[in-house]
Amino acid sequence: MVLKSLSDLRKIVAGGPMRKLVLAAAQDQHSLGAVIRAWKDNIIEPILIGDKEGIQNICASNNYDIEGLRIIHEPDMDMAVEMSVKMVSNKQADVLMKGKIGTSTLLKHVLNKEWGLRTGSLLSHFALFEVDTYHKVIAVTDVAMNIAPTLKDKISIINNSVSCLIKLGYVMPKVAVLGAVEMVNESMEATLDAALLSKMNQRDQIKNCIIDGPLAFDNAVSLESAQHKGIRSEVAGDTDLLLMPDIEVGNVLYKSLVFFAKAKVAAVILGARVPIVLTSRSDSEQAKYDSILLSAAASK
Amino acid sequence: MVEKVLSCKKKQKIAVASAQDDNTISAIYRAVNEGFAEGILVGDLSSINETCRKKDIDPSRFSIIGTESDTEAARLAVHLAKTGEADIIMKGLVGTDIFLRAVIDKEKGLLIPGAALAYVGAVEIPSYHKLLFLTDLAVIPFPDMNQKIQMAEYSLEIARTFGIEKPKIALVGASEKVSPHFPNTADYAQMCKMAAEGKFGDCIMDGPLDLFLACDKHSPEIKGVRTPVNGDADILLFPSLESSNPFYKSLMLFAGGEIAGLIRGTTKPVIVMSRSESEKSKYYCIAMSCLMAQN
Numbered sequence: 214m215v216l217k218s219l220s221d222l223r224k225i226v227a228g229g230p231m232r233k234l235v236l237a238a239a240q241d242q243h244s245l246g247a248v249i250r251a252w253k254d255n256i257i258e259p260i261l262i263g264d265k266e267g268i269q270n271i272c273a274s275n276n277y278d279i280e281g282l283r284i285i286h287e288p289d290m291d292m293a294v295e296m297s298v299k300m301v302s303n304k305q306a307d308v309l310m311k312g313k314i315g316t317s318t319l320l321k322h323v324l325n326k327e328w329g330l331r332t333g334s335l336l337s338h339f340a341l342f343e344v345d346t347y348h349k350v351i352a353v354t355d356v357a358m359n360i361a362p363t364l365k366d367k368i369s370i371i372n373n374s375v376s377c378l379i380k381l382g383y384v385m386p387k388v389a390v391l392g393a394v395e396m397v398n399e400s401m402e403a404t405l406d407a408a409l410l411s412k413m414n415q416r417d418q419i420k421n422c423i424i425d426g427p428l429a430f431d432n433a434v435s436l437e438s439a440q441h442k443g444i445r446s447e448v449a450g451d452t453d454l455l456l457m458p459d460i461e462v463g464n465v466l467y468k469s470l471v472f473f474a475k476a477k478v479a480a481v482i483l484g485a486r487v488p489i490v491l492t493s494r495s496d497s498e499q500a501k502y503d504s505i506l507l508s509a510a511a512s513k
Numbered sequence: 514m515v516e517k518v519l520s521c522k523k524k525q526k527i528a529v530a531s532a533q534d535d536n537t538i539s540a541i542y543r544a545v546n547e548g549f550a551e552g553i554l555v556g557d558l559s560s561i562n563e564t565c566r567k568k569d570i571d572p573s574r575f576s577i578i579g580t581e582s583d584t585e586a587a588r589l590a591v592h593l594a595k596t597g598e599a600d601i602i603m604k605g606l607v608g609t610d611i612f613l614r615a616v617i618d619k620e621k622g623l624l625i626p627g628a629a630l631a632y633v634g635a636v637e638i639p640s641y642h643k644l645l646f647l648t649d650l651a652v653i654p655f656p657d658m659n660q661k662i663q664m665a666e667y668s669l670e671i672a673r674t675f676g677i678e679k680p681k682i683a684l685v686g687a688s689e690k691v692s693p694h695f696p697n698t699a700d701y702a703q704m705c706k707m708a709a710e711g712k713f714g715d716c717i718m719d720g721p722l723d724l725f726l727a728c729d730k731h732s733p734e735i736k737g738v739r740t741p742v743n744g745d746a747d748i749l750l751f752p753s754l755e756s757s758n759p760f761y762k763s764l765m766l767f768a769g770g771e772i773a774g775l776i777r778g779t780t781k782p783v784i785v786m787s788r789s790e791s792e793k794s795k796y797y798c799i800a801m802s803c804l805m806a807q808n
Binding site: 361431438 | 728754763
């Protein structure tokens with residue numbers, strides 16, 4: 214199955230058992246609304262850990278009905294995060310979400326050697342975009358986590374993303390490795406990595422997907438552009454996953470899609486034992502909700 | 514943009530290298546018909562005539578010069594500009610590398626000594642409230658400080674030609690923070706200092722700024738960042754081709770954008786468009802170059 218829109222994620226979630234989402238330092242205006250909406254829609258079962266009074270105040274001032282909602286009181290933010298992560302590592306929760314704390318605090322606990330959520334894989338950011346000018350949802354990685362991934366990092370990033378896509382129902386997703394040009398150019402390292410990744414895929418060193426690159430953005434998403442340039446590729450024009458060369462490129466593209474192309478976006482951190490939802494203040498309410506939906510779908 | 518060009522009195526002569534291309538000939542023809550350009554088509558004679566016939570265009574409306582090869586066509590077009598017989602040159606159905614090699618030839622080319630070549634584009638996007646200028650979109654993979662300074666100068670000059678007296682230029686990064694992880698951000702900080710000292714003339718420059726802070730007027734408040742660009746950028750200067758290329762292509766393919774652009778760093782405007790660009794885009798480029806050529 215291929216996602217045509219982000220709302221298709223609902224169908225995936227609807228089939229399985231209710232996922233438990235733990236919101237770490239839950240006294241957070243910016244994430245509570247989306248969490249409660251997802252709860253009301255039967256997408257997740259939330260566990261809120263944080264300052265109970267703070268949580269109740271926010272809910273009261275926004276008229277959220279929280280009858281029956283599980284809240285664990287822990288006023289110390291650092292302790293609240295630790296407790297949240299431990300709940301996940303004890304398999305009492307399926308998704309971790311960041312509340313009113315910095316990303317670095319959350320990650321410090323996630324990466325804790327004793328009771329953290331490491332899997333041996335790199336953590337990476339994975340985003341799904343729905344733009345009405347593309348014929349399906351397009352996944353983009355990594356636009357927010359890894360600054361300048363090495364070849365080895367890129368392999369991990371692809372593997373993380375492909376496993377996620379498979380959980381969402383994809384079979385052999387098409388991966389385009391993005392370059393400024395579609396030719397291998399020895400002065401642009403991204404194009405060299407792209408060639409290596411493609412070859413490693415052909416040799417089954419990177420499995421369960423079809424990788425091609427370097428592809429320039431237009432070749433990756435438009436068959437017409439690819440044909441005009443005479444590019445023969447199974448991926449060109451039909452990309453499911455677009456791999457960014459680095460965060461500078463990813464950040465620009467992500468913001469271009471959201472701001473200029475009015476894309477809907479859902480994002481999750483992959484590579485830990487469970488999906489992690491990290492939203493920021495500038496994300497829309499809908500994006501936060503869709504990110505929770507994605508993480509629930511990806512937590513199989 | 515086109516209105517501005519149509520108000521120009523003097524016609525600009527455009528020499529096209531390897532002109533035997535449908536969209537290019539149609540675009541030139543439109544500019545000729547609208548009275549702001551004259552076309553000099555350089556290339557394979559029979560293909561040029563054939564293309565005109567196919568498009569139902571009268572070839573006698575152009576001057577046509579036959580050449581044997583793409584390299585010869587590129588050199589001849591450059592020569593015409595060098596000797597003043599053309600005001601603008603344009604790439605037709607010839608590879609960008611062959612074309613640019615003729616342009617940057619030290620003796621016979623059009624490169625201003627010591628100048629960096631850089632591409633400045635102007636995009637019209639339904640979701641943005643004005644024309645947005647972008648640089649560099651085609652030439653310098655990873656611009657150094659000196660090249661970034663020139664990119665800023667070129668784009669500011671073009672924005673001013675379009676009537677923007679005090680352009681707002683955002684130096685684009687992944688965030689607004691100067692960071693050792695991003696060497697570009699140190700260049701940006703220095704450039705802002707230079708701008709404050711007046712090096713770039715009347716303009717507002719700030720960076721690093723992410724795309725939201727540069728173009729979304731709500732973003733500075735949401736993020737609590739104070740920037741004089743304030744979500745109202747006229748120009749975006751990019752740290753690499755790797756970031757600018759997917760950016761402008763995403764605008765074209767996903768956000769309904771239309772682009773025009775030209776190369777600066779040369780004595781005459783140079784139009785380089787991908788062979789796959791539409792007639793409309795090529796026409797806009799011609800209009801933009803005509804506007805630049807008369808200034």
